Amino acid sequence: MQKAILTLRLIALAFSVVLCLASWAEAHHTVFSYQVDRFQGDGNLMGPHDGVFDVEDDFDDGLLCGQSLDSRWCPSYGTVFETGGFLFLTNPGVHWTGTNPPLLDLSIATGVGPNYGIMMAEGEGDFTGIAYWEPIIPEAGHHYHFSVVTWGVSDGGDILNEEAFGTGIRMKRDRQLYIEQHLLEVDETELAMRQLMLDHFPISAGDITGRIVFRLDFDDSTNLATSSFSLDGGTTWESPFPPVEIFVGGTNARFILSADPEADESTTTTTTTTSASSTTTTTLATPGQQMKMGKLLLVKNASPANTSKRKIVYSVKEPASSNTIVGDPMVNGAKLKVRLDANTDCYDMPAGGWSAIGTLGFKYKDATGAYGPVKLASIKKTPSGIFLMKAKITGRNGPITVIPPDPGIQADTNFSLGGGDEYCSTFGGSIGPNDDKTFKATNAPAPTVCNVTACSPSGAFLDMPSGLLD
Numbered sequence: 001m002q003k004a005i006l007t008l009r010l011i012a013l014a015f016s017v018v019l020c021l022a023s024w025a026e027a028h029h030t031v032f033s034y035q036v037d038r039f040q041g042d043g044n045l046m047g048p049h050d051g052v053f054d055v056e057d058d059f060d061d062g063l064l065c066g067q068s069l070d071s072r073w074c075p076s077y078g079t080v081f082e083t084g085g086f087l088f089l090t091n092p093g094v095h096w097t098g099t100n101p102p103l104l105d106l107s108i109a110t111g112v113g114p115n116y117g118i119m120m121a122e123g124e125g126d127f128t129g130i131a132y133w134e135p136i137i138p139e140a141g142h143h144y145h146f147s148v149v150t151w152g153v154s155d156g157g158d159i160l161n162e163e164a165f166g167t168g169i170r171m172k173r174d175r176q177l178y179i180e181q182h183l184l185e186v187d188e189t190e191l192a193m194r195q196l197m198l199d200h201f202p203i204s205a206g207d208i209t210g211r212i213v214f215r216l217d218f219d220d221s222t223n224l225a226t227s228s229f230s231l232d233g234g235t236t237w238e239s240p241f242p243p244v245e246i247f248v249g250g251t252n253a254r255f256i257l258s259a260d261p262e263a264d265e266s267t268t269t270t271t272t273t274t275s276a277s278s279t280t281t282t283t284l285a286t287p288g289q290q291m292k293m294g295k296l297l298l299v300k301n302a303s304p305a306n307t308s309k310r311k312i313v314y315s316v317k318e319p320a321s322s323n324t325i326v327g328d329p330m331v332n333g334a335k336l337k338v339r340l341d342a343n344t345d346c347y348d349m350p351a352g353g354w355s356a357i358g359t360l361g362f363k364y365k366d367a368t369g370a371y372g373p374v375k376l377a378s379i380k381k382t383p384s385g386i387f388l389m390k391a392k393i394t395g396r397n398g399p400i401t402v403i404p405p406d407p408g409i410q411a412d413t414n415f416s417l418g419g420g421d422e423y424c425s426t427f428g429g430s431i432g433p434n435d436d437k438t439f440k441a442t443n444a445p446a447p448t449v450c451n452v453t454a455c456s457p458s459g460a461f462l463d464m465p466s467g468l469l470d
Contacts, residue, residue, distance in 0.1 A: 030105045031448045033090040034144045034259045035134040037211060039072070041255070044120040044127035044218070045113060055119075059087040065112060073257070078107025086134065089144065089259035091448075096260070097192040103263040110149075111255035120148070120253040126220050129255045132234070133212045136428070137205050137341070137409055138171040139451060142261035145169070146214035148225065149186065150250035161249030162186040163196070164256070167214050167227035167241070169203075173262075178202045181227050181241040201240045205341035206405045207231050216255075223247050288326075292389065293318045294425035294444035297411050299340060301403040301437055310395035310403060312338060314413060316425060318446070321387035325379060327420015329354040329362050335455035336374070336391050337414040338402050340439060345401045346455035347374045347393055351418075361388075369397030379415070379423070389415055389423060406436035412452040424450035 039057045043049025057072050062082045065074035075081070078093035093105030111129075113119045120127050131146035138144065145168020152160040164184040171177050183197040210233030217226045225246045228239035247253070298313040314336065327334075333351040337344065350371050353364045361380025366372070377391040393400060410428035417423075427441035434440070 030093065030142075030261045030263055031091050032093070032105070032107075032139070032142055032259055032261050033088060033448070034136055034138075035086040035088055036109075036131055036257050037086055037134055038130075038132040039111070039255075039257075040128075040130040041111075041119065042128045044124045044220075046119055046127065049126040049128065058085060060085045064109075072111055072113075073109045074112055076108045076110040076256070078105070078259075080107055080109045087257065089257060093259070093261075094191065095263055097190070104260045105263045106258065106260045108256050108258045108260075111257075118252045118254060120218070122150075122223070122247040122251045122253075123220065127218050128215065130213060130215045130234075131255075131257060133169075133214070135208050135210065135212050135231075135409055137177065137208070138169060139261070140171050140173050140175055142259075143168055143170040143180075144259040145180075145182070146216065147182075147256050147258065148216055148218070148246065148253050149256055150247050150253045152250040153252070159188070162188065163246065163248065163250065164193070165225050165227075165244055165246045166216060166256075167229055168258075169212060176202065177205060179229050179238075179240075181244070183244055183246075197244065199241045201238075203231065205409055208409055209233075209407055210235070218246070219243075288420075289422045289424060289450050290323045290326075291446040291448065291450070292316045292323070292387070292423050292425045293446045294413070294427045295442065297338075297413065297425075297427040297439075297441045297444075299338075299402060299404055299408075299411070299439040304436075307399065308395040310400040312391070312393040312400060312402065314338070314389070314391040314393075314415075316387065316389035316415075316423070318387040320385045321381065323381075323387050323423075325361050325381060325417075325420075327417030329364070329379075329417050330356065332418025332420070334364070334377070334379075334415065334417050336377070336393075337416075337452055337455045338411065339413075339452045340402050340408055340411045341405045343402045343405070344452070347391070348372050348455070349374050349377055364391075366397065373398030373400055379417070391415070404434070404436055404439040407431075407434040408439040408441075411439070411441055412447075412450075414450055414452050414454045416454040422450060422454045424452070426451050 040053040041055035042053050047054030059082045063071050065071045079090045081088050089107040093107045096104045096106050111119050145166050147164045147166025149164045151162040154160055164186055167181045170180050179201045181199045185194045185196055208231045213230040213234045215228045223245050224243040226243045228237045230237050295317040296315040300311045302309040330351055334349045336347045349364045353366045353371055354362050357363050357380050364377035373393045375392045375394050375397050379389045381387050413425045415423040426447040427444045430443050431441045
């Protein structure tokens with residue numbers, strides 16, 4: 001009977017999300033997308049806790065619960081789907097009230113047992129859960145995590161003492177990156193949560209050399225749960241946090257995979273319309289920003305002892321583009337900001353170096369480094385609709401502080417025309433070589449938002465390298 005109640009509750013939660021879509025019209029939602037590559041579970045109601053995984057999911061069938069009785073994951077809140085061997089947690093999310101920050105955007109997948117039953121229960125033995133995430137560095141204010149939710153059920157079928165214990169990765173607004181362990185009190189009726197415990201372990205982007213892996217272990221004899229994490233795909237593990245008692249007032253448990261960035265009311269607007277048969281969501285970028293497909297970002301440091309050999313090559317090529325050139329660099333100049341993991345720099349291209357390419361666009365040339373390290377640059381759109389942007393930055397012309405992190409995870413660029421638009425790309429797809437001499441990323445899809453701000457108009461202290469203000 002209890003499993004039946006929990007099954008109905010899960011279905012009701014999913015249905016309530018659909019009903020909530022009608023109230024999202026013209027609401028503000030954060031743009032985000034995080035991916036889980038694999039889940040492994042061992043013990044308790046999943047099977048014997050013997051080091052052999054009883055449940056393994058590579059998310060390669062593209063099916064969630066409601067589509068297949070064999071699926072182990074249900075979309076509980078926000079936007080969740082499987083494709084290409086990944087489980088995606090993406091926008092639009094559902095607004096929840098938090099402690100700090102006060103408003104979050106949540107997309108959550110909930111793990112289920114056979115016939116949508118529970119995965120774990122108090123008194124049924126030890127268990128382990130492991131989630132492998134793609135090594136995506138969260139944006140400022142973003143957080144994603146792997147947790148176990150515990151709860152009890154009253155004689156009348158009401159949910160009691162719902163809590164979430166787990167570990168995740170968070171980027172604070174000041175761009176401090178850290179692994180955290182949390183214990184939350186959850187109120188799904190009010191879509192609210194309250195922090196009961198939060199611990200931090202600072203890391204840097206350069207520490208991440210493979211998939212980000214979160215592990216939760218439960219000792220049934222003590223009711224203590226322990227979290228650990230790996231930043232190299234599971235080769236080495238760290239467990240800096242104290243064990244925490246779970247199942248306090250609860251008897252049932254499920255794993256969740258969750259992305260819950262801070263709700264951002266300034267950068268994007270999500271408008272959702274709902275009919276009886278379909279839902280359409282449109283996300284609008286901030287006016288004055290255009291998202292571009294990245295063809296190439298090459299960062300080289302061929303000889304660490306000779307900074308003049310450093311080089312950055314930036315290229316955008318977008319066929320059949322609907323984007324336009326907004327701004328005149330011959331009057332107001334242009335700037336290119338490059339951020340590679342924790343390092344950021346701005347490269348100025350003053351108006352004096354720019355000239356027109358007929359009616360197609362503009363080109364920049366500074367062969368001797370009179371204005372700075374940018375040697376060549378261009379922005380144009382061909383008559384056939386191909387949008388092209390290029391820049392070559394060389395250490396012979398001036399200082400370059402962005403160098404290969406060995407390895408690098410993600411690069412973001414913002415090419416801004418003075419008095420005009422910003423053109424943004426994110427390079428994190430196909431990467432290689434990726435060592436202390438070369439970071440090369442190619443064929444990156446256009447991002448949904450600018451992941452790095454434009455250089456300041458004055459080029460002064462706001463554009464200090466090392467990413468302090470980005």
